Amino acid sequence: MIQLYDYILSAECYKVRLLCALLGVKFQPIKVNVHPGGDHLKPEFALINPRRTIPVLQDGAHRICDTNTILIHIARRHDPSEQWLPRDENMFDDTLGWLGFAAKELDLLQSLRMNSITAAGSASRTEMEQAHAALTIVEDHLAEGELERRHWLVGKSPTIADIAVFPPTILAPDGGVPLERYPALWRWFDRVKKLHGFIVMPGIFPNLSGVV
Amino acid sequence: MTRTTDLVALNDWYVVAFTSEIPKGHSETTVLLGQSLVIYRGWDGEFQCALAHGDGHPPPLVRQKYGFLWVSLGRPDHDIVSVPEFSEHERRFIHRGRIGVPSSGQRVIENFFDLSHFSFVHTGTLGGYESAEVPKYSVEFREQERELWAVGCSFVQPKASAAAGAASTIYYDYRIPSPFISIIYKDSLVRPGRKDLIGLFIQPHDEESCTVHSFALVHDEQNVSTHILHFYHEIFAQDRSILLHQTPKKLPVSPRREIPTISDASSIAYRRWLDRSGLQFGLDRASA
């Protein structure tokens, strides 16, 4: 069974857990004391991942130390329909483009969130503006998609692009970044939550309709 | 940020750090009740605490107890809360880390002893949709009215702790020995008849933000600490996502402001108890 070095409050790890849940892939979590222990920063963890980050995926002898690469790996190995990582050339490029966006432009949202949770500090004005600029890019893209009846980041079905962008954006309020000005994002969150097999993490409210 | 003038708040003890969070020879700045503080740990391991901007106020009182660093900015008329279980050595001590919450400390405490959110906020662990009913419990004052207790609480929990293997009905007592401290005494799933403790020590930075320092004293020899820690962090981060979005952030004391129900007996008592204490800090005293 594949193993995942995991922390319950890491939105990066949640991306992997979410994709596994949606594809029905089982994994064994290896829990890392990120807070307050900082175990991922210690020399012993550098032997597992020299970048000292989580998640890390161990699939047999193969080890992957990067969230986007893990998502690609799981989609290629466990999604024969090729929906989550489309084979179509343009859609493939667009999907990878969003993975890059999630890793780069949305990284600030992730760090603001962890700083806020661990009481390490709050967002500066500049950081707040950068966070909103990144969210506006997603909002504009989703709003344009809706005008063309495209309800996902890439094309008409969810892909790993959605999996990479959903956690940092929906969890923005955890880091003090409000989401009221992003109505198209809000509608997309609702669509993601209604996917068959969807799971939550702390900070994401479940879809209560019909289950209560 | 300005230091509060509320003497009830100033004359209490607050945790400002877990001692091992600050290495020897290091200092840390923090804020308590609107007052900026500099905490310094000497090479002998002892702590000193000074006001960053004195303005003629006396230096803070500093104590180490239960592994935490306690500070009072005023003249406390009582000792730091007594928790004898810290010296019993039959349980495992787990420092759960500090968690920042952009809300009043009182909102955090009230959420901590609230039973009826388990099914909705901690679905699958501390509660389930199909068993949301809250059985009756009672509220008592102890230690000459100094402490508020909710006793005889019970709830059906799918996974009551990291050690739980199956759903069970769990019995609880909640102790609220000061406005910013709450300790739960909860049935151990490992040693029947014994209690696990989970406690929150809140450091209010200002009226609408705080840091929660917390610990657990549990009977659990099987699980590694990290496993137990992840369980607690899951629970606490779920609570935090509620606390982020409650308005007002200060706790309203008037019963007209927020409509209670039967299971809110402890919350009603807590708000009345705070009201009577004369505390102003972190409370919303508007009547309607």
Added chain:
Amino acid sequence: MSSDASTLTLRNPWSWYPVVATKDLERGTLAPVVLNGERLVVWRSAAGRASAWSDRCPHRGMRLSFGAVHQETLICPYHGWTFADDAYCVRIPAHPGVAPSRAARARVYPTAEADGYVWVCLGEPSTAAPSAQPGYRAVRTLHFSHPLEDVVAAFMTIPLQLETGRAVSLPTEIEWTRKADGPSVAERTIASSAALWAEFEAPGMIVCEARRDGENFSYFIRLQPTESGSCAVHAAWPGSDSLSFNRALIRFRNDLQQPEIASRLRDMRHKLHELMPVHLAGLIQGEAP
């Protein structure tokens, strides 16, 4: 009522404001909305009824917009309190056998649905229904990090550009006309190769007709004051090419963030105040009765 614009409350509660396009609020979904500093949850039941409530559970102050719509009810995510479409609590899961207190009711705001939008009034509505303007299709709601007055000045003076590759057309000459037959004011801007006729149709609503290289197109802008220093723009037009219109709106919003345009905007806003000191606030915000 006072004739001095400065004495009007900046955010007038007596008029209807659009908060979400009908097409953007599907059955069984909700949207958080900020109107004049008030946080609202706007939701549509399974049967299709749209409601706007204070985004605050009467029990413990949790935001209802993090909950969920189930059939004709809205569920709070904190304790599962369930509210019927009259906003009374009908279910408290902690006490299944107990009828909830009548005091357990969410705060309801007057809501209407017309012309492709859900409209909300924070006070007593001065008219039974929002004024209709048929012929325009709601396309996009965008948020602007500018004061409402600046965004009004922008839409009154800078035409949207469907060819987004071009530089923004700043006005070179402005002509203001106050209509004799009502409170509305027409205004004309001429830029180097573009023209814009913009007119207040009703408070907070601007009809624009832009001309570019001999081609005319019109659009309808409805403004929603959100929080201080920002606002939402609900944009509609009669055309079928929604994508071009949306891109023009994005370009317009991004242009306003350019420092040189922002400073011109302040001039325009002052000019508006100079030319229409009495009526401007009323035209932007609606007048209090």
